Amino acid sequence: MPPISLDEPTGRYLSFAEREEIALLRVQEIGVREIARRIGRDAGTISRELRRNAATRSGKSVYRALVAQWKAQQAAKRPKTAKLAGDDRLREYVQERLAGGVRRPDGTIVTGPKVPAWKGLNKPHRQDRRWATAWSPEQISHRLHADFPDDESMRISHEAIYQALFIQGRGALKRELVTCLRTGRALRTPRARSQNKPQGHVTADVVLSERPAEAGDRAVPGHWEGDLIIGTGRSAIGTLVERSSRSILLVHLPRLEGWGENPPVKNGPSLGGYGAIAMNAALMTSMTQLPEQLRKTLTWDRGKELSGHAQFALETGTKVFFADPHSPWQRPTNENTNGLLRQYFPKGTDLSRWSSTDLEAVAMAINNRPRKTLGWRTPAEVFEEQLRSLQQPGVATTG
Structure with a gap:
């Protein structure tokens, strides 16, 4: 970078004349926003200038234009060691x-x-x-x-x-x-995302508007969001994420016997591993490992893979609800999680080769990373707190 000169005003940086004006107004105990209005600068610029470039040798912060100009010039020197x-x-x-x-x-x-x-x-x-x-x-x-x-x-x-x-x-x-990094790209460029979402038949009693109000409140654990991440060759992995703790479960969906050998049959069973029957079985295996109080509802996309949701709800006690068409923002936690999982399962790859042990390792990696939305705690830590609260005697739960 070429060296930056602050001797002459450029409009982008504060000039020495502006710093003198700030010092005079500050002596008169005029507020930051009023100073910004008078010299035509943003209030954040004035606040930052007073904080960074004030003189501190006397033991307290006093703003002097000459000292502030010298500090700004020292900070602007290039190159600077990272x-x-x-x-x-x-x-x-x-x-x-x-x-x-x-x-x-x-x-x-x-x-x-x-x-x-x-x-x-x-x-x-x-x-x-x-x-x-x-x-x-x-x-x-x-x-x-x-x-x-x-x-x-x-x-x-x-x-x-x-x-x-x-x-x-x-x-x-x-x-x-x-x-x-999650994106893995060498340049900082945005990535376009697909807008096409599959739909399936959904009855009026399982639409999102019928979901209990407490499911929208992340203070109550036990409400999940789910979807599939799709790979090549009709391969897929099921993803489940708990709304409160952001803890994830990955559902192993291996291909069924006969895939790649027999020609596809119209309206026949799906051999890719995520047909309605196979999906129900895999989801039940994953969900039944959880305590009953932590599997209250499941919100899914409108994909046909969960067309057997009534049987699933009957077997597990987990009520299933479907988001509106073309509305991925109604499952925000799951959509975000699927983006994180693409670091491990890139698009355009065969997802059927991953074993259940591999999926467990990936879930452990995600669940043990600190999250900003959790106050930089990990999903595993929050989920463990939920389990301990269920095990305490006398704790009331809503089933």
Whole structure:
């Protein structure tokens, strides 16, 4: 970057004349918003200027134009050493969270599926990416406050981590760690998402408007959202996520006997693994592992794979409701979770090759990552609290 000069006003940065005006108005005890109106700047700009560039040698914060101009010029000098490049301890922490292994409660490492080695290219759209814990930069940034509450040196913004990965010349982190990010892309570009959603026949008593009001309140556990992630060759994996704890269950849907050998039969059984009968059986296996109080409702997309929902509700006691057509925002937790899972199960790949053990390992990885919406706790921690509350004697539950 070329050096920035603050000697002459450019419009983007505060000039020395503006800083003198701020100092004079500040002496008169005029508020920040009024100062901003008088000099034609945003109130946030004035507030940041008073906080960053005030003189502090006397033991208290006093704004002086000359000192503020000198501080601004020092901060504008380039090139500047990246924080991760100059702090080995912080860099090791960030790299470990980006590429560290998943561990079971007893401390043993979950190896996970084997994937091809990274070759330095853009994300492989039709191959599996690196399997790792893969905390996001924002998760790492906020987790530092919990792990080092009294150490101000262990602080870094998520944007600084992204710049260390993506921007040439600020590469304090290993370049191949971009494959550990959820998107896996080497450039920061938006990704288009499909808008087509399958529909199925849904009766009036199982539409979303009939779902109990408590299901919309995340304070009450036991309400789930579900859907499929689809791969090539009619392969799929079922995803279930609990709305309160964001804990996920992955449903193994292996192909049935005869798939790929017999020609497809119109209106015949689906051999891909997610027909109505196979779907019901797999969902019941997953849901019945939970306590009855934690499987109250299930909100699904309008796919035909759950056309046997009445039998499923009868067997498990879990009431099934369907979102409105073309309305994925009515299942926001599941849609977000499916996006996270695409890090492990990329589009355009065969999902039938993953075993139930592999799916369990992936679910463990997601459930043990801190989430911003949970106050940087992990879904596993919140789910464990829910289980403990059910086991306490005398606790009232709503079935």
